[in-house]
Amino acid sequence: MSATMRDVARRADVSVKTVSNVVNDFPHVRPATRERVLAAIAELGYQMNFTARNLSLGRTGMITLAIPKLRLPYFAELADEVMGAAEARGYTVLIEQTGGVRQREIDLLASERRRMTDGLVLSPIGLRAGDGPRLETGYPVVLLGERSLDARVDHVVMANVAGARAVAEHLLAAGRRRIGLVGSYEAGSEGAGYLRTRGFLEALTAAGLEHDPALTAPAEDWTLEAGAAATRRLLDSGVQVDALFGLNDVLALGAMRVLFERGLRVPDDVAVAGFDDIEEARFSRPSLTTVRPDRAQIARHAVSLLAERIAVGSGDGVPPVGGPAFVADYALVVRESSAPAGR
Amino acid sequence: MSATMRDVARRADVSVKTVSNVVNDFPHVRPATRERVLAAIAELGYQMNFTARNLSLGRTGMITLAIPKLRLPYFAELADEVMGAAEARGYTVLIEQTGGVRQREIDLLASERRRMTDGLVLSPIGLRAGDGPRLETGYPVVLLGERSLDARVDHVVMANVAGARAVAEHLLAAGRRRIGLVGSYEAGSEGAGYLRTRGFLEALTAAGLEHDPALTAPAEDWTLEAGAAATRRLLDSGVQVDALFGLNDVLALGAMRVLFERGLRVPDDVAVAGFDDIEEARFSRPSLTTVRPDRAQIARHAVSLLAERIAVGSGDGVPPVGGPAFVADYALVVRESSAPAGR
DNA sequence: CGGCAGGGGGTAACCGGTTACCATCACTCT
DNA sequence: AGAGTGATGGTAACCGGTTACCCCCTGCCG
Numbered sequence: 001m002s003a004t005m006r007d008v009a010r011r012a013d014v015s016v017k018t019v020s021n022v023v024n025d026f027p028h029v030r031p032a033t034r035e036r037v038l039a040a041i042a043e044l045g046y047q048m049n050f051t052a053r054n055l056s057l058g059r060t061g062m063i064t065l066a067i068p069k070l071r072l073p074y075f076a077e078l079a080d081e082v083m084g085a086a087e088a089r090g091y092t093v094l095i096e097q098t099g100g101v102r103q104r105e106i107d108l109l110a111s112e113r114r115r116m117t118d119g120l121v122l123s124p125i126g127l128r129a130g131d132g133p134r135l136e137t138g139y140p141v142v143l144l145g146e147r148s149l150d151a152r153v154d155h156v157v158m159a160n161v162a163g164a165r166a167v168a169e170h171l172l173a174a175g176r177r178r179i180g181l182v183g184s185y186e187a188g189s190e191g192a193g194y195l196r197t198r199g200f201l202e203a204l205t206a207a208g209l210e211h212d213p214a215l216t217a218p219a220e221d222w223t224l225e226a227g228a229a230a231t232r233r234l235l236d237s238g239v240q241v242d243a244l245f246g247l248n249d250v251l252a253l254g255a256m257r258v259l260f261e262r263g264l265r266v267p268d269d270v271a272v273a274g275f276d277d278i279e280e281a282r283f284s285r286p287s288l289t290t291v292r293p294d295r296a297q298i299a300r301h302a303v304s305l306l307a308e309r310i311a312v313g314s315g316d317g318v319p320p321v322g323g324p325a326f327v328a329d330y331a332l333v334v335r336e337s338s339a340p341a342g343r
Numbered sequence: 344m345s346a347t348m349r350d351v352a353r354r355a356d357v358s359v360k361t362v363s364n365v366v367n368d369f370p371h372v373r374p375a376t377r378e379r380v381l382a383a384i385a386e387l388g389y390q391m392n393f394t395a396r397n398l399s400l401g402r403t404g405m406i407t408l409a410i411p412k413l414r415l416p417y418f419a420e421l422a423d424e425v426m427g428a429a430e431a432r433g434y435t436v437l438i439e440q441t442g443g444v445r446q447r448e449i450d451l452l453a454s455e456r457r458r459m460t461d462g463l464v465l466s467p468i469g470l471r472a473g474d475g476p477r478l479e480t481g482y483p484v485v486l487l488g489e490r491s492l493d494a495r496v497d498h499v500v501m502a503n504v505a506g507a508r509a510v511a512e513h514l515l516a517a518g519r520r521r522i523g524l525v526g527s528y529e530a531g532s533e534g535a536g537y538l539r540t541r542g543f544l545e546a547l548t549a550a551g552l553e554h555d556p557a558l559t560a561p562a563e564d565w566t567l568e569a570g571a572a573a574t575r576r577l578l579d580s581g582v583q584v585d586a587l588f589g590l591n592d593v594l595a596l597g598a599m600r601v602l603f604e605r606g607l608r609v610p611d612d613v614a615v616a617g618f619d620d621i622e623e624a625r626f627s628r629p630s631l632t633t634v635r636p637d638r639a640q641i642a643r644h645a646v647s648l649l650a651e652r653i654a655v656g657s658g659d660g661v662p663p664v665g666g667p668a669f670v671a672d673y674a675l676v677v678r679e680s681s682a683p684a685g686r
Numbered sequence: 687c688g689g690c691a692g693g694g695g696g697t698a699a700c701c702g703g704t705t706a707c708c709a710t711c712a713c714t715c716t
Numbered sequence: 717a718g719a720g721t722g723a724t725g726g727t728a729a730c731c732g733g734t735t736a737c738c739c740c741c742t743g744c745c746g
Binding site for chain 1: 435
């Protein structure tokens with residue numbers, strides 16, 4: 001079909017080695033020769049076959065980013081950051097959606113398809129403690145999420161506990177005492193949901209308060225829809241709340257929507273806060289108080305760790321163990337939804 | 344490093360052909376032989392090298408989806424749909440972001456990197472009329488967007504003109520007469536911005552009205568931020584509006600945020616409508632009237648056209664010309680932001 | 687019992703690059 | 717002048733699959 005390196009070589013009357021030297025701009029090529037080759041390339045419209053190159057190089061220059069769902073703004077923003085960080089290192093990112101389903105996450109690790117990429121950045125949701133060994137496949141993997149999987153794999157985490165504690169402290173300082181928790185986590189999973197809940201509870205405890213279990217609004221997914229549904233159930237149960245903490249921003253936004261439908265004013269009647277600082281949080285009505293993890297930092301670090309691991313793997317035999325998890329910075333962002341006084 | 348097919352063959356005491364027959368479950372393999380091969384595969388932990396397979400097959404099983412920005416909810420949702428449609432056909436999707444920049448879009452078409460995938464679904468923003476020929480590279484391409492690029496390439500479009508007209512008619516029917524237009528398009532580009540504007544103007548004309556140029560709020564990007572900024576400028580200019588039509592939902596949501604900041608009530612003082620029906624539109628306060636294009640249909644059709652084109656390309660020589668553009672269904676979704684009477 | 691059909695499986699070429707190894711060649715150095 | 721040196725570029729093996737082509741063997745038919 002299209003021209004190959006040998007065609008170019010024949011046309012320029014040189015060897016394939018020389019053509020290869022030119023396209024990879026290897027230094028020792030005489031200018032005149034280079035010209036001839038470039039001319040031949042232009043005439044034939046030659047374009048390199050990357051699959052062939054990848055085969056001989058033994059690498060593809062691609063890494064996989066596995067996230068639960070692209071439609072969730074947090075992950076779309078994360079993907080954007082990771083793509084940027086990867087590009088800076090010459091990698092192309094292949095995005096896979098796991099739906100947060102454990103089996104999909106495991107499949108991805110075991111899958112033959114993954115051999116199309118040089119490494120994997122996995123944002124695990126479904127994996128459970130005990131699944132750790134599945135990660136130790138010798139294939140370069142970096143986890144985005146708490147290192148609760150007892151796996152000897154590199155981790156990049158956000159300060160879930162500290163961030164959630166900061167939010168709760170802020171709400172308590174504003175005088176809120178009956179704080180509803182929107183969202184839940186699978187028992188046994190030690191993911192972001194568990195950790196944020198823990199941070200939240202720690203703050204209450206530190207303030208000498210106890211969390212009323214009736215103030216928990218479980219949500220299956222971390223979506224607007226689920227946040228709204230959970231909040232509806234909570235309010236229907238008749239409990240009184242003066243604040244709601246969504247385990248992430250979309251849950252909080254879904255909750256706000258329901259408060260609005262029920263005629264409750266935010267923040268006057270009920271303060272609301274979330275976690276993630278997705279872009280929508282700044283533009284919602286009212287704008288949403290939340291925790292902003294340094295996403296760019298997370299992405300950069302994850303890609304950097306993965307690149308390192310890939311390099312090592314291709315070097316000697318046994319890759320070293322992942323070091324301690326890297327914890328990204330965060331900041332509490334107070335906005336209208338929890339402003340001290342009604343506006 | 345890892346085991347190859349030849350290793351498996353040696354281990355099972357068969358030829359590579361037989362191993363290949365087994366892994367590709369070719370019918371004529373004696374059960375006993377198959378067992379031996381499978382056992383060898385298990386023992387060696389063999390995993391096929393996809394790069395090698397791709398090289399001999401001359402295809403990669405991947406297609407590229409090029410969109411402006413993953414952070415824009417519309418495109419995140421579209422990407423999700425495309426990935427689903429592609430998976431149903433055995434393709435993996437590689438997402439590239441163009442930022443809506445013309446040069447990036449052109450680079451993508453010319454790039455050698457694209458040779459890593461079998462085809463391209465491109466959502467062009469920056470390409471101009473006249474750029475058509477650049478698309479005719481013999482490489483399978485399907486365009487998401489109006490066929491204004493005079494290119495002989497397959498197109499899948501949404502009913503931008505009709506959808507926008509429907510929105511405008513709805514606002515007019517609700518008695519709105521000074522309808523601001525939030526968003527703009529590059530002169531000369533005939534993309535979604537231009538077409539939606541056209542549909543909007545058609546409705547006004549049909550109603551015997553003229554659009555006051557002062558009611559246009561240009562926005563550089565189609566983002567929340569840009570929508571807010573544009574609306575701020577519009578309101579600052581002192582013009583009176585009783586409705587705002589955002590050329591897409593995020594522009595409209597950004598606009599709503601500013602109306603709120605200025606103490607204007609939606610829909611009582613100003614009705615608002617958008618285009619795209621992103622998920623956030625259902626949960627905003629108030630919920631947003633918009634046009635819902637059938638995204639799933641668009642994705643399915645685009646992937647299907649591309650798959651067809653890929654199949655043809657590998658068959659005979661010259662691929663046929665793209666047929667007439669496929670126009671996806673749409674529906675006007677009326678919500679609170681333009682409800683007839685204040686709630 | 688020879689011949690033939692077709693299932694089962696081996697051999698080796700091929701996909702299109704990279705690169706180890708080697709051969710020239712032009713100079714410079716002693 | 718002979719040797720050493722580095723630039724230049726050719727040859728062919730190799731990456732790890734797929735597959736065209738061929739051979740062997742078994743079962744069945746005449």
